[in-house]
Amino acid sequence: MDFETKLDRLAEVAVKVGLGLRAGQEVVMTAPLEALPLTRLITRHAYRAGASLVTSFYGDDQATLARFEEGAPESFDTAPAWLFEGMAKAYGNGAARLAIAGEDPALLAGQDPDKVSRANRARSKAYQPALQHIVDFHINWSIVSFASPAWAKMVFPDATGQDAVMKLWDAIFAASRIDQADPVAAWNAHNARLHDRKTFLNERRYQALRFTGPGTALTVGLADGHEWAGGSEVARNGITCNPNIPTEEVFTTPHAQRVDGQVRSTKPLSYQGTLIEDIAVRFEAGRIVEAHARSGEEVLRKVLETDAGAARLGEVALVPHSSPISKSGILFYNTLYDENAACHIALGQAYNKCIHNFEQMTEEQLLAAGANRSLIHIDWMIGSGEIDIDGVALSGRAEPLMRSGEWVI
Numbered sequence: 001m002d003f004e005t006k007l008d009r010l011a012e013v014a015v016k017v018g019l020g021l022r023a024g025q026e027v028v029m030t031a032p033l034e035a036l037p038l039t040r041l042i043t044r045h046a047y048r049a050g051a052s053l054v055t056s057f058y059g060d061d062q063a064t065l066a067r068f069e070e071g072a073p074e075s076f077d078t079a080p081a082w083l084f085e086g087m088a089k090a091y092g093n094g095a096a097r098l099a100i101a102g103e104d105p106a107l108l109a110g111q112d113p114d115k116v117s118r119a120n121r122a123r124s125k126a127y128q129p130a131l132q133h134i135v136d137f138h139i140n141w142s143i144v145s146f147a148s149p150a151w152a153k154m155v156f157p158d159a160t161g162q163d164a165v166m167k168l169w170d171a172i173f174a175a176s177r178i179d180q181a182d183p184v185a186a187w188n189a190h191n192a193r194l195h196d197r198k199t200f201l202n203e204r205r206y207q208a209l210r211f212t213g214p215g216t217a218l219t220v221g222l223a224d225g226h227e228w229a230g231g232s233e234v235a236r237n238g239i240t241c242n243p244n245i246p247t248e249e250v251f252t253t254p255h256a257q258r259v260d261g262q263v264r265s266t267k268p269l270s271y272q273g274t275l276i277e278d279i280a281v282r283f284e285a286g287r288i289v290e291a292h293a294r295s296g297e298e299v300l301r302k303v304l305e306t307d308a309g310a311a312r313l314g315e316v317a318l319v320p321h322s323s324p325i326s327k328s329g330i331l332f333y334n335t336l337y338d339e340n341a342a343c344h345i346a347l348g349q350a351y352n353k354c355i356h357n358f359e360q361m362t363e364e365q366l367l368a369a370g371a372n373r374s375l376i377h378i379d380w381m382i383g384s385g386e387i388d389i390d391g392v393a394l395s396g397r398a399e400p401l402m403r404s405g406e407w408v409i
């Protein structure tokens, strides 16, 4: 199969599996400039599937860099709220949202962490009205990836330009099941497997998960009425979509006040251009009270200070160590991929959809159930082949869920 065919298949998977686009729906797409070829193919597949209108917004790494290098220091609290309000309006009117990821993971590595954190904070705040439609799952949405040269160079530093790009494409196509005989059928089978695990965990109703491994002895209490999610899901507009392409995780909402113990990261976290490596934190009653990192510690501290919920958890996710992305052995420096290589936790905002009956609950009730609130949601990896996980039943009895990183259920 040639490259053009694979790229076209990825576009088809993005529209049919990722969005599950319904005829008559609008699509709002965001993409890096380099992803233009994929954006055009997706646009074509979306219209073929009956889209009423596809509108794309392009980001440019070089323009972002120019801001940090030349922008007035006092200007970094500015964000295009008008744009995000427009997006929120489109989602409110039923538009589907597709994001193409592929930015240079190290773009802002050399920039002033204070400027980076202020710009991120302003952006997160301005993005809130649009994000709310996504986190509350009002609409069908999805993220796919594009192998940009800068990203590829970071993942494969020893390969030359075009070689690195093709290697990264091979990894993206494999992880996204594009190279299988019938990618859409392969996704249906994969979704069925993830749904089985989700159903098992929902029936168990554990009060907590216990992670044990080198440098890790962590109890993650689960939110009251928590619901596990994974694979394709039905948005509140009734459309079945796969929010992440690829995806290997089942995940739920931890209790913001009931996380205790210590945990170490098992992969570097690439956060807005900075690599944060070997994170070691200690939780008390849900909050991180001690945080260290071998590199990027200053950025990590700024992240934790974003707001009151930034040092608490909003997600816990289980991924077997034998997941295809983990087996590839590639560090992608991209959360969409790396989070599907290992069990992970996320600092910050919780997904309301992972709480049973959230539509009928007030904000106070959601907080009481344990849902965390923050401007950030940052996943980082705590799983590996050395981690054991137990589910703690309401009776307090622990049951093995994973041993040496693999499911034992």
Ligand code: ZN
Pocket: 249, 251, 315, 317, 339, 344, 379
């Ligand atoms: Zn996750």
Ligand code: ZN
Pocket: 315, 346, 377, 378, 379
């Ligand atoms: Zn997450």
